[in-house]
Amino acid sequence: MVEILDWVRWGLNHSDRVLMLTFEHLRLSLPAILASLLVSVPIAAAANRLRPLREVIVSGTGLLYAMPSLPLFIVLPIILGTGVRDMINVVVALTLFGISLMVRSAADGLAAVPEHIRLSATAQGFSPWRRFIGVDLPLAGPAMLAGLRVVSVSTISLVSVSAVLGVQSLGSLFTDGFQRSIVASIVIGILATALLALLMDLLLVLLGRLLMPWTQTARTSAGPVGRGRGR
Amino acid sequence: MIEFRHVAKTYPDGTTAVEDFSLTVPSHTATVLLGSSGCGKTTLLRMVNRMVDPSSGQVLIDDEDLASVPPVALRRRIGYVMQNSGLLPHRRVIDNIATVPRLNGVSKREAHSRAHELMELVGLDAALASRYPGQLSGGQQQRVGVARGLASDPNILLMDEPFGAVDPLVRMELQRELRRIQTEVEKTIMFVTHDIDEALALGDQIVVLKTGGEVAQVGTAQEIVEAPADDFVAQFLGVDSGRRSLQTVPRPGGGHTVVDGGGRPVGVLEDPPEGSSEPRG
Numbered sequence: 474m475v476e477i478l479d480w481v482r483w484g485l486n487h488s489d490r491v492l493m494l495t496f497e498h499l500r501l502s503l504p505a506i507l508a509s510l511l512v513s514v515p516i517a518a519a520a521n522r523l524r525p526l527r528e529v530i531v532s533g534t535g536l537l538y539a540m541p542s543l544p545l546f547i548v549l550p551i552i553l554g555t556g557v558r559d560m561i562n563v564v565v566a567l568t569l570f571g572i573s574l575m576v577r578s579a580a581d582g583l584a585a586v587p588e589h590i591r592l593s594a595t596a597q598g599f600s601p602w603r604r605f606i607g608v609d610l611p612l613a614g615p616a617m618l619a620g621l622r623v624v625s626v627s628t629i630s631l632v633s634v635s636a637v638l639g640v641q642s643l644g645s646l647f648t649d650g651f652q653r654s655i656v657a658s659i660v661i662g663i664l665a666t667a668l669l670a671l672l673m674d675l676l677l678v679l680l681g682r683l684l685m686p687w688t689q690t691a692r693t694s695a696g697p698v699g700r701g702r703g704r
Numbered sequence: 705m706i707e708f709r710h711v712a713k714t715y716p717d718g719t720t721a722v723e724d725f726s727l728t729v730p731s732h733t734a735t736v737l738l739g740s741s742g743c744g745k746t747t748l749l750r751m752v753n754r755m756v757d758p759s760s761g762q763v764l765i766d767d768e769d770l771a772s773v774p775p776v777a778l779r780r781r782i783g784y785v786m787q788n789s790g791l792l793p794h795r796r797v798i799d800n801i802a803t804v805p806r807l808n809g810v811s812k813r814e815a816h817s818r819a820h821e822l823m824e825l826v827g828l829d830a831a832l833a834s835r836y837p838g839q840l841s842g843g844q845q846q847r848v849g850v851a852r853g854l855a856s857d858p859n860i861l862l863m864d865e866p867f868g869a870v871d872p873l874v875r876m877e878l879q880r881e882l883r884r885i886q887t888e889v890e891k892t893i894m895f896v897t898h899d900i901d902e903a904l905a906l907g908d909q910i911v912v913l914k915t916g917g918e919v920a921q922v923g924t925a926q927e928i929v930e931a932p933a934d935d936f937v938a939q940f941l942g943v944d945s946g947r948r949s950l951q952t953v954p955r956p957g958g959g960h961t962v963v964d965g966g967g968r969p970v971g972v973l974e975d976p977p978e979g980s981s982e983p984r985g
């Protein structure tokens with residue numbers, strides 16, 4: 474009991490530093506989450522088109538996740554020509570892990586768009602590109618959001634590993650805590666990371682509701698006349 | 705006018721869906737392709753908007769060979785309605801109807817006001833405009849599908865079993881509505897069905913198809929009912945089972961009941977034939 478109070482006191486005393494590190498944490502993870510999405514969608518779409526290679530591409534990218542993260546943080550700079558503590562280095566590494574999780578969700582989501590709806594869109598005069606943007610992507614949206622939520626949690630927890638290399642993030646609270654034997658620092662680091670992951674997840678869910686309002690109503694399909702008049 | 709000249713279609717997997725099909729579809733009338741499952745109806749219909757290209761032969765619209773018409777632009781000037789409505793589930797009813805005008809670059813305001821007119825034309829409550837397709841009944845969805853097909857005021861409307869997935873009562877109402885709409889808009893309609901009664905109800909011209917898109921008979925409803933070209937057509941009509949040879953039977957209370965060849969009552973005769981009970985036609 475006494476210890477919990479100590480940790481809280483430590484956290485309050487160091488709130489400036491915790492906030493600063495949270496900001497650094499986001500600065501590394503947000504670009505990585507976004508890049509994972511942006512890179513995975515074209516890979517997934519291409520994989521679906523190249524039928525025979527689909528499984529190879531999807532499973533292959535999935536295997537990327539098995540890479541040990543610490544060595545990757547050290548090897549990447551050699552390939553990229555950046556410094557080990559460079560933000561780019563960390564973001565690229567995190568993006569690779571993100572892609573490995575995201576490609577399958579995106580590929581499955583895109584493949585699950587009902588064929589009769591795609592045909593119908595074609596029949597209305599959607600060009601292939603326009604259909605992809607206007608029909609395939611939004612209809613794969615819920616599956617992609619589910620994937621992105623996993624990517625978000627995974628990325629936010631992986632960022633901490635880079636603290637070992639001296640990159641500032643909430644992970645620095647563990648490394649400092651270990652080096653200087655400050656249990657409170659370790660505990661606050663864990664709590665703050667978990668809280669951040671939770672908040673990001675909530676944000677993504679809210680964003681999904683905002684961008685995909687039809688997913689909310691589809692379940693109440695047999696509603697009485699007059700519902701959904703909202704305009 | 706739509707013209708099929710000796711078209712054939714063999715799909716990449718080797719299935720020959722249509723062997724040699726020729727037909728002229730006159731403008732401003734409804735032509736029904738009638739045939740059982742797998743006879744090539746959808747394949748033929750999709751040749752008109754180039755969703756399917758014939759392996760040989762030509763399809764022409766107003767004497768223009770479609771082989772040289774860019775497909776996307778062609779589709780935007782031809783209405784298409786399909787069985788499962790094919791509405792975009794992520795777009796509100798109003799936006800679904802406005803799809804093609806929007807693709808054609810019409811402003812959102814103009815496309816929506818046109819969509820509202822169409823909702824009225826097809827008998828949809830204006831309150832449904834902001835719903836998503838998943839919040840509509842099957843019958844309502846089909847009405848939206850018809851409205852969407854008409855949205856860009858196309859000359860040609862292709863309908864592939866549009867009322868196949870709704871219950872018989874709703875289906876008959878939709879057929880009645882389509883006839884009413886057709887007297888207003890006078891489109892060149894190609895309508896696919898395997899339901900003989902639907903074909904008789906809607907077709908100015910009915911094309912009875914056998915497998916491989918072989919034409920068994922072309923004619924008006926009356927011609928086909930009165931003089932089926934062969935056993936295949938007769939069977940399709942239900943002549944064998946006596947469905948089409950009706951007789952009147954006097955009712956005890958006066959008047960006549962109409963029965964089919966099997967003795968099953970199918971209706972009541974409003975104006976009993978004078979003098980004799982000999983039915984005509």
Ligand SMILES: Nc1ncnc2c1ncn2[C@@H]1O[C@H](COP(=O)(O)OP(=O)(O)OP(=O)(O)O)[C@@H](O)[C@H]1O
Pocket residue numbers: 715716717719720721739740741742743744745746747748898
């Ligand atoms: N994309 C395709 N690839 C291969 N074969 C096809 C394809 N589309 C249709 N077929 C085949 O072509 C034949 C005609 O199909 P089509 O869809 O035109 O029939 P239909 O008359 O519309 O049938 P239904 O009433 O069941 O809709 C069928 O044997 C079908 O299996």
Ligand SMILES: [Mg+2]
Pocket residue numbers: 745746747864
């Ligand atoms: Mg069909």
